[in-house]
Amino acid sequence: MNPTDGRKRVVIEDVSPQLDGGRHAVRRVVGREISVTAAIFADGHEQLAARLLYRPKSEKRWRFAPMLAGENDLWSGSFAPDKLGAWVFTIQGWIDRFETWASDLKKRLGARAAQTGSGNEDASADAYDLALALRTGAILVHQAAARARGADARKLAEIARGLDRLAGEDKTAYEYPLDQEAHRLMARYPDLRHATQFDRELPVRVDRERACFSSWYELFPRSASPVPGRHGTFADVEQQLPEIAGMGFDILYLPPIHPIGRNFRKGPNNTEDAGSDAPGSPWAIGDREAVPCASVGASRSGDCGGHKSIHPALGTFADFDRLVASAQSHGVEIALDIAFQCSPDHPWVNEHPSWFVIRPDGSIQYAENPPKKYQDIYPLNFESPDWRSLWAELYSVFEFWIGHGVRAFRVDNPHTKALPFWEWCLGKLNSRYPDVIFLAEAFTRPHVMYALAKRGFTQSYTYFTWRNTKAELESYLQEITRPPISDYFRPNFWPNTPDILHKTLQEGGRPAFMVRLILAGTLSSNYGIYGPAYELAESAPARPAPGKTESEEYRDSEKYEIRQRNRNMPGSLVSLITALNCIRRANPALQDNRSLRFHEIENPNLLCYSKSTARHENTILIAINLDAVNEQAGWTNLDLEELGISPSESFLLEDLLTGARYNWSDRRNFVSLRPGIQPAHIFRVTR
C-alpha cells in the first residue's frame, strides 16, 4: 500500500492490446507493425512524455519506441517484431520538466511581447521573473548534460551556460532562446528518476506469415491412387502435388495416417462392425498387431501401431519424409491430423490402461453419448492419476512429427481435451518450435472455441459453415474480425469438411459451391476446402439418422471408404479455385481480416464488403450474390472513406475474376450478379 516512491505521478491505464489482463498473449505476425495505445496522464498540467518498451521474452534488454499523445490523454506507439515467438511490451511515462518549462517560458515571452507596446507597469518584476525562469531552465539542461556522454554532454553544457548568461542580462524581452536541436538533445536524455512503468509486461505471440494467410487443401491419401481399386499411398499424393500447388494451395492437410483399429471397425456409411476388410475410419487410431515395430521406425518411443506409426498401406517413413520434402519444393506444407483418441487396438490401451476411464467391471470406457455408443473409440481420461505421463506422451506425438519435418497440424476435437493440457502443451511447443501452426477443429461453444485460441492454437475452425444469410455473415464477421476476438483468434473458413456438407451446398449445388468458396477465401485470410469433393461440387447427403430429418454427412463418406475421383472432370471448379487463390496471393488486402468492412447494398441477397491495407495501397471491394438460384441486383451505398476514396472522386474498379473494368463515382452504384455465371465481383479499387 505504501509505495516505495510516491513521486511517480504518471498513471498508465487501458493499455491495448491486452488480453485478460495479460493472462494470455495477443497474436501478431512477424515484421508487421504492432500498434500500442494507452491512457497516460498525471495530476496537474505539466507536459508528459512516454515510450514503448519491447523485447523478445528470451532477451533481457528492452528496445524503445516513442509514444505520441493524441486526444483525451490517449497515447500511441508501435513496433514491428523481427523474430518469431514470445515477445513482451510495457510502457514508461514521465513528467517532462524541460518541455513544461519551455512551454511556460514561451507563454511568458509571448505575454511580455504583447505588453511591450501597451505600456508596462511592472517591467522590473517581470525581468526578475524571466531571469529566474531562465535559470530554472539552465538547471534542467545542466542535469541532462550530466546524464549524457561525449559530444552530447558538451553541447548540453554549452546550452545551459547560454541560458545562464541570458539570465544575467536582466532584460524584459527575448526571443525564445532554444532551437529544435536543443529540444531533440534534451529528449535524448530524459529524467527518468520518477518515471512510472506500467505494472505488467504484456505478452505478444509472434507467428510467421502463414499463420495469418494460408490456403488449405484436405485430401485422403488412401483415395489418391490413379489405379482403380488400389489403396492410395504417399507416393500417389506426391504425384498430385503439382496440381494442388497449381491451384494455389500452400498447406496440404492429411487426415490421420496411422494404423486403424480392427475391433468395432466402421464400414461404408458408418455401419457397425464392418470387419477388417473394410478400410475403416482413419480417426479410429491404433492397431498394435498390424505394424511390425522395427519396420516403421517408431519403436524408439515405445509407440508401435499408434500415433507415431504409419498405416502400412500408405507407405514407409522414408515415403513420408519424401512427400514432406517434395511438397516443400512445390511451396506446399504437409499438415497432419492429430486426433487424441484410440481404437481398442491402440498400444496405449495395453500399456497405459490408467490413461483411460475404467468402468466398475475393470473394462475401459468407450465413447458414449447415451443412448449412442461409439465402441470403436476410447477417449483419453484427462483426470487420470497418471496425467503427467499422459501429457508427456501426447506432447511427444507432436514432437515426433515435427522431427519428420511437419510444421502444421490440424487438431481433431481439441475441445474434448483438457484446456490446461493445451495451455501447457502448445506453450511448450510454441516456445521450442515457434514456426509450427496449430489449427483447432474447435466445433464447440463460443467460450470454449475462444479459450482454445487463447491457449495457443494458431488458427481455428469457425461457425462459418452455418452462417449463410447476409445478416448471419455480417454479424459473425463483425464479431471475429474486431478486438478483442481478432487480437488472438484467427478464423480459418471451411465451406466443407469430410464431416460437414451443409444444406446450402446440398440444395444449391455447383452455384452454391462457387459462392461459398469465394466467401471463404475473401472474408477470411485463412481458408480451406476438402477435395476433390469440393472441386466436383459433391452434394449428396447421407441418409438422415433415425429420428432426424436431415444429415450434414456425405453419402458414401470418404471417412469410411476409399473414393477415387478426378478433380478435372467437366464442370469442375478447379479454374475458379485457381483464380481465387491467385487473387489472394496478388492482393495483400486479402491476407488479413482486420480491415474487413461491410458496405450497404440494397438487396438482402447481396453482400458487399471491402478489405484494404493500412494506407490503402491495395483495396479490394467484393459484391456477391448469396442466392444460388436467382439473379440479384441492387444499389450500393459505399463507405468511401473505407475505400480510401474522397467523396467527389471517381475511381476505377477492375474485376479480378473477369478482367472487366468499371468507372464508378460516389456511393451509389448498380450491381447485378448471376448465380453460376458471375456470382461475384472481386474488384481491385484504384483512384
Add this chain to the structure above:
Amino acid sequence: MNPTDGRKRVVIEDVSPQLDGGRHAVRRVVGREISVTAAIFADGHEQLAARLLYRPKSEKRWRFAPMLAGENDLWSGSFAPDKLGAWVFTIQGWIDRFETWASDLKKRLGARAAQTGSGNEDASADAYDLALALRTGAILVHQAAARARGADARKLAEIARGLDRLAGEDKTAYEYPLDQEAHRLMARYPDLRHATQFDRELPVRVDRERACFSSWYELFPRSASPVPGRHGTFADVEQQLPEIAGMGFDILYLPPIHPIGRNFRKGPNNTEDAGSDAPGSPWAIGDREAVPCASVGASRSGDCGGHKSIHPALGTFADFDRLVASAQSHGVEIALDIAFQCSPDHPWVNEHPSWFVIRPDGSIQYAENPPKKYQDIYPLNFESPDWRSLWAELYSVFEFWIGHGVRAFRVDNPHTKALPFWEWCLGKLNSRYPDVIFLAEAFTRPHVMYALAKRGFTQSYTYFTWRNTKAELESYLQEITRPPISDYFRPNFWPNTPDILHKTLQEGGRPAFMVRLILAGTLSSNYGIYGPAYELAESAPARPAPGKTESEEYRDSEKYEIRQRNRNMPGSLVSLITALNCIRRANPALQDNRSLRFHEIENPNLLCYSKSTARHENTILIAINLDAVNEQAGWTNLDLEELGISPSESFLLEDLLTGARYNWSDRRNFVSLRPGIQPAHIFRVTR
C-alpha cells in the same frame, strides 16, 4: 507453466464486476445485492457446478453463494455485504460428476423405455451396461458419504447401498432411482479435489447508503449571520439547520473554515492586494499570526493557523463540535472542504519549506499559469524529497477533523495533487474509517476524473453543469450510469457552485434554475446546490476577464465577500427544492442511477427518462422541458419493458409535483410542459 494439478479442467473467465483486472475496487452499498457473473466452462460435455466465495477482506473464512448457469456458459450469483469496508470475492467451479452421471442415466433409461415396446435386440448387453452405470453412481454417492458427517453421511451411505442393490437385480428397465432430496444431499458435499478457483480475489469497496444517495447544501458560514454587517459564526449556521433539514438536505457542506492568509489577500470581485480588512478567500488557507495556538486546540499537532485551525471569527472548536452534534440531531451531516494549498502565511511555509517548490533565488514558487500569477496561493510540491512527511501531514488533516465528528469531506482540486498520494491516503482512511465520504471536486479531463474515483473518492463532481442539451445529457448520462464507469464512479450533480454560474442559468433565470434543479436531483442520486444563491436564482455573472467575452463567475462572488441573504424571499425556490427532496426520499428508484433509461420523445427540447428498482416495486418516469422560455409538447415513445409494463396494459401515472393523475396505455402519449409553471412531470408509475 507446468501446473501442479493438470486435472483442474474448469476455466473461469470474464468475471464481472472487475476493474482493471482487480487493480482497483468496484464500489457498492452495504445491504444491497451484488450480482456477479462469469463465463464458466470446461472441455467436453459434463455438467458443471460453481459457487461464489466472498468475505470481508479482514476476515479469513469465505462465505459461499451458489451460482447458476445461464445461456452461453454464462453463470451468475449474488451476495449482499453486511458491513462497510473492503470485501473480496472469487469463484470456484468444478465438474459435477454426480449430476453428469444422473443426466446420462436418465437418457439411458429413457432410451430403454422407448425401445421396450419396439422389439429389443440386445437386452442382456443393455442390462449389463445399466448395472455398471448404477454401480458407477453408487461409488460417487459412497464418496460423498465419506465427505459428509452425521445424519447426512448415514443417509448418503444408505442411498449408495440402494444403488448397489438395484445394480444386482440385473433388470433392463427402471424408474430413475433417486429423489430430489438425494440430489440436494449430493450438492451439499461436492467433490472439490479438482475444482478451479479463479486466479484473483476481486476487491469490492462497500460504502454506507449515503455514499450513493445524498442531497448536499453548500453554505458560507461567514454569510450566515441574521444581523446585517456581522461576520457569521457556527452558531448562526446552527440556527439555519431546521430550515436546511426542512428542505430535505442531508449533508451541509462548508467551504474552508480555517484562518485566511493576509499577504496578497483577494478583495471583492477577485481584486488583488485587498488588505486584511477584506474578508479574503477561504481557500487561501493559513494565517499563523492570527490564531493563538492554545486557544484553538490544534497545537498538539503542530499546526497553528493552518488546516487544523478554525478562523477566529467563526467560533471555537467547542462551537464547531456543537454544530456537528446539532446537525446530526437534524439528520444532517457537516461536510468540510479540504483544500490542500497554502497562503503565504500558512505555518507550513515556515516550518516545511521543502514541501513547496523553491525557485532558484530561494523563494517559494506561487501558483502560476503564465502569464497569470496567483501570489496568494502556494501549491504543495508532491515531488518534494520530503514527500513522506508531507503525505503524513496531509493524511493527519483528515484524521484531525474525523476526530471532531466529521464524516464527509469535499476535496478541492484533487486533480492537482499526486494520484499515488490519493490512493495511499484514501486507502488508509477508507480502511480505518469506512463510513467517511469523500467528494472529489474533480473538474478535470475524463481520465483523471475517473482515476480519482478508482483511487478512493466516494463521489465526484461531473460535467453535468456543461451538459445542457438533450443530446449532451443523454450521451453523458449513458456514459456514467453504465459499467464500467458506474462500477466505481458515483456522480454528484451540482447545477451551480460558488465557482460556476453556467450561461444556461445566467440567461434562463428562474425557469432555468427550476429545470436544472429537477435534472440534477432526478438524473443523479447524489446532487447538491450552492445556496442561498440557488434558492434565489441569483444569475448575475461577473465581468468577463480581459480578452474573454463571458464569465462563469458570480458577480460580487461570495468567495471574496460576505453576502447575507434571505432564502425565503418572494419567488424563492425553497418549496420546489423541498418537494424534490421529499420525492427523492419517498422513491427508492431515485436513490440509484443504474436503472436510468432514456425514452424517445418527439421534441428536441423535451427529455424523457425513467428509473426503477430491481423488480419495478417503484418506477419513476420523468418528462422535462429543457427550454426555459417556450412551452414544448411532444409524443412519447415509451420503452414499456423498462417501466415494467406489458404492451397491452394500461397504467397509472401520478405527478408527484402536482398530485395530478393520468391514465396512459401503450407507448405513445402526449406531454406538454410550460417553463416556470410546470417545467416537468415527475410521475410515479403503477399498474
